[in-house]
Amino acid sequence: MQKGIVISNISNLYNVEIENNKIYSCNARGKIKNNAISPVAGDKVKIEVIDEEKKTGVIEEIDERINFVKRPKMANLSQIVLVVSMKLPKPDLELLDKQLAYAEYLRIKPIICLNKVDLVDENIAFSIANTYRKIGYEVILTNAKSGDGMDDLKAKFQNQITAFSGNSGVGKSTLINKLFGKDITDEGQISGKNKRGKNTTTQVKLYKINENSYIADTPGFSTFDIYEIKSEDLCHYFIEFVPYIEKCEFVGCSHIKEKKCGIKEAITEGKISKERYERYCKIYNDLKEKEERRW
Numbered sequence: 001m002q003k004g005i006v007i008s009n010i011s012n013l014y015n016v017e018i019e020n021n022k023i024y025s026c027n028a029r030g031k032i033k034n035n036a037i038s039p040v041a042g043d044k045v046k047i048e049v050i051d052e053e054k055k056t057g058v059i060e061e062i063d064e065r066i067n068f069v070k071r072p073k074m075a076n077l078s079q080i081v082l083v084v085s086m087k088l089p090k091p092d093l094e095l096l097d098k099q100l101a102y103a104e105y106l107r108i109k110p111i112i113c114l115n116k117v118d119l120v121d122e123n124i125a126f127s128i129a130n131t132y133r134k135i136g137y138e139v140i141l142t143n144a145k146s147g148d149g150m151d152d153l154k155a156k157f158q159n160q161i162t163a164f165s166g167n168s169g170v171g172k173s174t175l176i177n178k179l180f181g182k183d184i185t186d187e188g189q190i191s192g193k194n195k196r197g198k199n200t201t202t203q204v205k206l207y208k209i210n211e212n213s214y215i216a217d218t219p220g221f222s223t224f225d226i227y228e229i230k231s232e233d234l235c236h237y238f239i240e241f242v243p244y245i246e247k248c249e250f251v252g253c254s255h256i257k258e259k260k261c262g263i264k265e266a267i268t269e270g271k272i273s274k275e276r277y278e279r280y281c282k283i284y285n286d287l288k289e290k291e292e293r294r295w
Helices: 030-034 093-106 122-135 150-154 172-180 231-237 262-268 274-294
Strands: 002-010 013-018 023-028 044-051 056-062 079-085 109-115 138-141 161-165 205-210 213-217
Touching: 013 044, 013 056, 023 044, 030 056, 079 093, 079 172, 093 109, 093 231, 093 274, 109 122, 122 138, 150 172, 161 172, 172 205, 172 213, 231 274, 262 274
Parallel strands: 023 056, 079 109, 079 161, 109 138, 161 213
Antiparallel strands: 002 013, 002 044, 002 205, 013 023, 044 056, 205 213
């Protein structure tokens, strides 16, 4: 059998790349489906070649996954580039904070990419960048159309499987196309009515940028659900909160209404961003409401 990686799929056909950059169109063996596991982009697999000339085969095994993202479906991600548009569409920092929390939950390294920085005053971009750099996140400022910041971004991809994520129209596909020096993806368009993105990318596909290094374009989306995370655990995925949790007087403090809360004290002392805390409260309440509706 040959070892390979699933780079894309359409319906029940999976494109698997093996050594020497050969790509085979494969079905999944029935026993895999019987185990309620379907291959997704990023899966390391073993295939049996059926027809060498036609480049067809069958996926016999799926290796154990390092991680799995449910929406859009991907596996074995090393890192995720969270793309935020500085304008058209405007920055959605609540979505960014959801994505960061979800990345922390999945133990995937996040990299924040502030794109379209040429469309706003540089102080606005630097202010957002500094907020997240103080927390400890990597932040790269880019202008996908001019190429500014692209060398800094490209340096992060060696020996990694990297996904790009963010609202439709923020420039994910434009960034990827610039990295490859050619158009290999479709970019979401901007709706004139509400200045939000309209998705044109419809499936996850891995693109090989160099040996053992892949990047993924993901379907654009306007919402990002993190309901796998329990509301009571959310504070642990806002990583700057963690050192102050043990300073709360009450065990199980939600850091919302309680008095003598270590996180609230840290905000008062300027150690935690008030704006990011306010977004935490909104995300927490959304999770709590969702949990209560389940019961």
